[in-house]
Amino acid sequence: MFKSLSLKVIVFGFIFTFFSSFGQSFFLGLFNSSIRDALSITHGQFGSIYASATLLSSLVLVWIGKKIDDVNILKFALYVIIFLSVSCFIFSKISSVIFLFIGIFLMRLAGQGLSSHTASTTISRYFNKNRGRALSIGWLGLSSAEFVLPVLIVFLLTFSDWRDIWISISILIIIVLPISSYVLVKNVKLDTREESDSIIGSVKEIKQWKRIEVLKDYRFYVICMTMLAMPWIATGTFVYQSFISTSKGWGPYVVAQSFMAYSIFSVITLFISGFLIDKFSSRKLLIYMNIPLLFSAGVLFYFKSPVSSFIFFGLVGISNGLANVLGSSTWAEIYGVKYIGSIKALTTALMVFSTAFGTALFGILIDYGLSIEQIAIVSGVYILCSIILLYLVRNKLNPHYL
Numbered sequence: 001m002f003k004s005l006s007l008k009v010i011v012f013g014f015i016f017t018f019f020s021s022f023g024q025s026f027f028l029g030l031f032n033s034s035i036r037d038a039l040s041i042t043h044g045q046f047g048s049i050y051a052s053a054t055l056l057s058s059l060v061l062v063w064i065g066k067k068i069d070d071v072n073i074l075k076f077a078l079y080v081i082i083f084l085s086v087s088c089f090i091f092s093k094i095s096s097v098i099f100l101f102i103g104i105f106l107m108r109l110a111g112q113g114l115s116s117h118t119a120s121t122t123i124s125r126y127f128n129k130n131r132g133r134a135l136s137i138g139w140l141g142l143s144s145a146e147f148v149l150p151v152l153i154v155f156l157l158t159f160s161d162w163r164d165i166w167i168s169i170s171i172l173i174i175i176v177l178p179i180s181s182y183v184l185v186k187n188v189k190l191d192t193r194e195e196s197d198s199i200i201g202s203v204k205e206i207k208q209w210k211r212i213e214v215l216k217d218y219r220f221y222v223i224c225m226t227m228l229a230m231p232w233i234a235t236g237t238f239v240y241q242s243f244i245s246t247s248k249g250w251g252p253y254v255v256a257q258s259f260m261a262y263s264i265f266s267v268i269t270l271f272i273s274g275f276l277i278d279k280f281s282s283r284k285l286l287i288y289m290n291i292p293l294l295f296s297a298g299v300l301f302y303f304k305s306p307v308s309s310f311i312f313f314g315l316v317g318i319s320n321g322l323a324n325v326l327g328s329s330t331w332a333e334i335y336g337v338k339y340i341g342s343i344k345a346l347t348t349a350l351m352v353f354s355t356a357f358g359t360a361l362f363g364i365l366i367d368y369g370l371s372i373e374q375i376a377i378v379s380g381v382y383i384l385c386s387i388i389l390l391y392l393v394r395n396k397l398n399p400h401y402l
Contacts, residue, residue, distance in 0.1 A: 005187065006134070009126050012184040013138025016077070016119035019177060021145035022088060022169055023111015025235040025355055026259065028104070030153045033242050034162040039097060043243060046100075047363020050239060053101045054356035057109035058349040064109075065117050065345025066211070073122050073188050077181045080118050084110040085173040092166035108352060116142070117348045120328040122185070124344070125337045126193060129278070131329050136274025139324040140267060147263030150256045207400040208336035211343055222393050223330065224350060226386045229290050230323040231351045232358030233297075233379045234316055239359050240366065244300075247372045250309045261310040262317035269321025282330040283397040287390055289326055290383050293319035297380035301373045327351070334399045 021027050028050075036046050068076050087106035094103045119138055127134040156165055214220050237244065245255045276285055296315035299308055331343050365375050 005192075006127070006130070008184040009123060009188060010134050010137050012077075012181065013119040013123045013134075014141035014144075015177070015180055015184075016080075016115050016141065017139050018141035018145045019084065019173060020111050020115035020119065021142055021149060022084070022173075023107040023109070023113070023115065024142070024145075024238075025112070025359070026146055026238040027149060027153070028107065029238040029241050030150060030157075031162050032239060034157065035094065035100065038094075039100060041097065042367065043240065044363045044367030045097075047239065047359045047366075049097065049101050050104055051356040051360030051363070053104035054108045054352055054359065057105050057113055058352035058356065060109055061113040061117070061349040061352060062345055064114065065348060066342035068118065068121050068345070069190070069339060069341035072190060073118070073185050074181060077118055077185065078178060080110065080114045081173065081177040081181065084115060084177075085170050087111070088166050088170035088173060092163040092170070094163075108355075112355070113348060113352050117344060120348075121341050121344045122188070124328045124332045125340050126188065128193070128337070131332065132277025132282070132325060133274040135325045135328050136270040136277075136321075139270055139321075142324065143263050143266045143270060143321070146266065147260055150259040154252060154256045206336045208338035209334075209343070210339050211346055214335055214343055214346070219334070219393065219397060222389055223286065223397075224347070226286060226290060226390045227323065227327055227330075227347070228350060228354040229383050229386050230293060230319050232354040232361070233293065233383070234320065234358075235355035236358040236362035236375075236379075237316065240362050243366055244372050245309075248304050248309065250306050254306050254309050255313075258309040258313040262313035262320070265314045265317035266321040266324075269318045270325060273322050273325045277325060277329055282326050282333045283394075285322065286326055286330060286397070287387070287394055289322040290319055290387055292316070292322075294380060294383045294387065297376045297383060301376040301380070334397060336399070 032046060036042070041049075083106075087103075087110040090099075091103040091107055094100050119141070120135065123134050123138045124131060153165065209217075241255050242252065244250070245252055250258075273285065292315045296312050296319070299312045299315065303311070327347070328344070331347060332340050335343055361378075362375060365378070
């Protein structure tokens, strides 16, 4: 199915999505309690800092992310690697609210932002016929991290200082990523594409949209409303997992183990969605992306037993699996790949921004005394609105042809 260079590009994407986890909310949320205790701050204060730092990182990402259209991927990747390693080291030195802001800003930009952007843009640009399957395999890196790291970190925190863990991560990044990147993508140039005689013509026929043109297309905003539901709701859940576990009486180990259900269902959905995208197109699958997320809000509202934790995270995992692939393939499918780097920089920045919004909103609602059940209602209303709006324009999502 995949030739040698194609396989290397996929493995590269897998590794970078795995290491992007260090800037993802599910991972940073594992250190929420430790950091709040060290700095003596509330849930709301942590959420506000997290949101403002994330917001700033999204703004910077719009500018830095587009550079991936101008330089070879290996060079861009090496810059990201150094930045990510240094950011992890700085995060280990957090000693005040100001340093917390700086640390979160760097991790969100380097990890969730640039690392995932590097992976998804490289795969989306290189592949066409097999883009769905390639993205689904590449995003398994993040799913693997979500499966392994929560339980591992909770275990390490029982006998290790959280700062030492971050120093170890910094060292691991600078040892593993430069060598693997050189081996995998040294021959991948800006114009390197998947070899497939059957799709050569189709790439040229689709209009190649510039970012400024995309911003004038109303479809972009409708799709974004759907795409951004998963990031802001999942981020709020991950960052405040300690609040949810306390409210529901689940306990930290139940939530950590529930991440395994999240990862398993995310992986299964990744595999299935990759094949379905290549067969039916991203545009036709997009309408189904947030339906499991809507049901997860219902579970969070109605149920309290520990089993419901696994069901909740499993449903979120299904939507996450769909979102990871559709969040990259949809833009390439509708707007082409020539300027996909700058378009993806914008959409990734919006995704990061939505996580800032979710963190701030959840923190404010918690500090104002809302229960997790009431927060679930707020989330459910937004999800339902996004599904209805996308359904109304579903027949207008075809790409424009030259």
